[in-house]
Amino acid sequence: MIEERFDAIVVGAGMGGNAAALTMAERGLKVLQLERGEYSGSKNVQGAILYADMLEKLIPNFREDAPLERHLVEQRFWIVDERSHTGIHYRSDDFNEEKPNRYTIIRAQFDKWFSQKVREAGATVLCETTVTELLQDSHGRVVGVRTDRDGGEIHADVVVLAEGVNGVLGTGAGLRGRPKPDKIALAVKEMHFLSRETIDARFNLKGDEGLVIEAAGTISRGMTGMGFIYSNKECISLGIGCLVADFQRTGETPYGLLEGFKRHPSVAPLIEGSEVKEYSAHLIPEGGYRAIPQLCGEGWVVVGDAAQLNNAIHREGSNLAMTSGRIAAEAICLIKSRNDPMTAKNLSLYKKLLNDSFVIKDLKKYKDMPALMHTHSQNFFLTYPQLFSKAMQDYVRVDGTPKLEKEKLMLSSFVKARSWSGLLSDALRIARAWR
Amino acid sequence: MPSEPSRRVEDKLFYNRYLVDSGRAHIKVRPHTTPSSRLFSMLKACPARCYELSDKGHVEVTVDGCIECGTCRVICEESGDIEWSYPRGGYGVLFKFG
Known part of the structure; x- marks a missing residue:
């Protein structure tokens, strides 16, 4: 057993763990952070987009030395069928600001930098150490951890x-x-390397400008899912995700889906000639508000993905992790400063503070979205994208068919596929879940 | 669309760095005569294709190429089809980019 006793042990060195360890160490707590990877970041996988606001609250001057890739100036949402995409693109020069709002990052590199800040704040960071279980006393109170090191x-x-x-x-x-x-x-996800000039030219970017493409439709083959393309400085992060239950049900393979996405005629030219340097996989919490487990108890709190804090609609996760890590740490520091014990009752301050933050407010807003998206995946991810693509093609193709007739055909294709009542109830359900 | 040939997954895993903990598999499949539907689904659902069907019709796991996502745990641990843990500290996949 390690005789030394700590004020707090943080298990994991991702966004949530680093935020918590940094906050507590900066306020003078004796903090031990345990990470199973070779270094902090070597097991961490994300798209990845960094939201500046939440990091600024932890490290205000992060832009000076953090390994950032590109700041985002454009967002593309695509609805795709087999051969086409219909897009909404939003690009604004406002995002070329002094302190940009969102950046692409490469997690293994970013987290290494973040971990250095945690060390500089005074926390002890022990890598290559897997925590195997929580130590609990006879009352079930969490009193520490057991690791896979000798006398751990x-x-x-x-x-x-x-x-x-x-x-x-x-x-x-x-x-x-x-x-x-x-x-x-x-x-x-795969990391596709291309020259900086090639990326700039293919995505209409200059300097450190970056862009995000998010695509939904037939690429997920009727499953609830989404593809993404993020531009980094000299590489492109390209991936696709679907519900685990859908993979289990359909027998589709994750790599088969990824290959299909890469072959899509709207995607293939973007990555042509690239050199792939890594293939990774990761789970993403999709249950929303209703899937959040208990957040604290006797001698413990849970933050970030471990608490299933992920906003699937806005694809925000790492910022929820950072914020929950920081808030949990602030609650712990407050309890400590009063010399109070780390009981479930005292630690419920974390839950209260988190409820008052955007983290829980946003998840509450979309609490009915997961059920909607997950139970009607065929409609939303296959039928509608196909109907929509067909309608777009009919709209732009000039072939001598009178416009009135085209409109009638368009409408009847929707009604035929979903029926009037189906269309109406889909619209109502989305409106209600979005509210 | 049929799934792509297995060759492709192995090609993908070739990009990655691993430190294999020889003789200490962090995932174990419970011995069985016929695989459960959950276990059988892992032949397709595992993103690293670590699960394969043996000549005798058993589902077997080889964890050397595992990218530690947890998909098989989510599908197969509760029923006891597999035992799942992370590799020992320092071992397993070593992401350069993540």
């Missing part, structure tokens, strides 16, 4: 579970259930 028991007043989406330790200790296949997505 370590004690602390409070454990911050920032262990990521799988939440293995929380499940093992009976603090929460396992993520369910219909509440979690599997995403696979």
